[in-house]
Amino acid sequence: MLVYHLPGTLDTREADLDLLWEAGATGLEERAGTIRAYFAAPAELPGPVADGEWREEADQDWQAEFRRTLRPVRAGRVTIVPPWLRGEVEPGQLPLVIEPGMAFGTGHHETTRLAVEALSGLKLAGLGPNGTGARVLDVGTGSGVLAIAAALLGARFALGVDIDPITIPIARENAVVNGVPAGRVRFEEGTLGEGPLTFPEEGVDTYDVLVANLYAELHDLLAGAYAAEVRPGAPLVLTGILTARLPLVRDALAREDFTGVRETLDGEWALVTARAPAR
Structure with a gap:
């Protein structure tokens, strides 16, 4: 070989x-x-x-x-598993079934796990208008794991966007496998900065949570667009960041007036959370 x-x-x-x-x-x-x-x-x-x-x-x-060496990944209240290990999810955990290798984001990389853990800690079911559930935007959705996790955790609606058209049908298939209704999660090809990313609620054009698993350089480029897509004070969850590139992300968030910046490190990778600026 x-x-x-x-x-x-x-x-x-x-x-x-x-x-x-x-x-x-x-x-x-x-x-x-x-x-x-x-x-x-x-x-x-x-x-x-x-x-x-x-x-x-x-x-x-x-x-x-x-297949022999792959194990379930516990991330907060969610356990990410391949289909053949679904029976190993512990009682009380939410199973998120992803076929490894279908697209980036199977949960076995530190960045995906960190992001799901962060979403799990946000109590998404109580966010959004009148506490009816958060509207979540997943930028660079890949396999759709973060948008699907948000829906399982109580989000009212999640939109996953990616510039790679190959990932979109895979993400949609993963949502079906996990029993998430089409009205609660949607996947579209696209990126930020091309106008508001809307969803099925008349008169609503901002999100309650934004999560993005991208390179630090893309977070730097998109920081202004992140602020435009979410309501004031909304949680921002950024990962895919090498610790050596953290200064770039810190500077970008400061430039766009994000507040409450916090960092979680896992080996060479980092997760950054913040709150969107007031308008």
């Missing part, structure tokens, strides 16, 4: 992954800070992904090994 070892993680090198697929990779996985790309034959790789190393390895049933 031919395996290309590329330094980095699936999150930190997300922009490069399409290059591996286009070069003929038959599968990708992350282990201990290294991306493993499986190929049937040697391939010529473009410059952005040419910093890896080819290795010949013994054939192994990697899918069976992956």
Whole structure:
């Protein structure tokens, strides 16, 4: 078996992954800070992904090994599990079933778990107009795990947006698998800064919570748009941030007058929460 070892993680090198697929990779996985790309034959790789190393390895049933080692991920009141482990969810926990590998965000990365934990702590069922449930915007939704988690945790409505059209049908399928009604969660291709992201409530054009699992550089770029999409004082939950890039996010939130900034660290990753500025 031919395996290309590329330094980095699936999150930190997300922009490069399409290059591996286009070069003929038959599968990708992350282990201990290294991306493993499986190929049937040697391939010529473009410059952005040419910093890896080819290795010949013994054939192994990697899918069976992956399924054997995968465990449920507990994140606050939610437990994220693959379909074959649903029966292992502890009583009292909300199961969130995600098929690994369908799109980014399976819950097994620190950034996704941190974000679900933060949503779990917000008591979403009591937020929103007259305490009828929060309206949540999930930016860079990927597999839809954060929007679906919000709905399971009591959000009145969640909208997940992503610039990658491939993720949208996957997120919709995940919502169906988890029994979330179409009226409570929606997934659309798009981004911020192109006008208000509206939802099925006449006269309402802001959200009660915004969550985004993106790179620090994108948080910096979108900080102003975050403020425009949420009501004054609304909770902001940002993750996908390498601790070395925290200053960039801090400066962006200060620039846009967000308040109550707090940070949670987990290894090399960070989650940042804040409150939207008053208008």
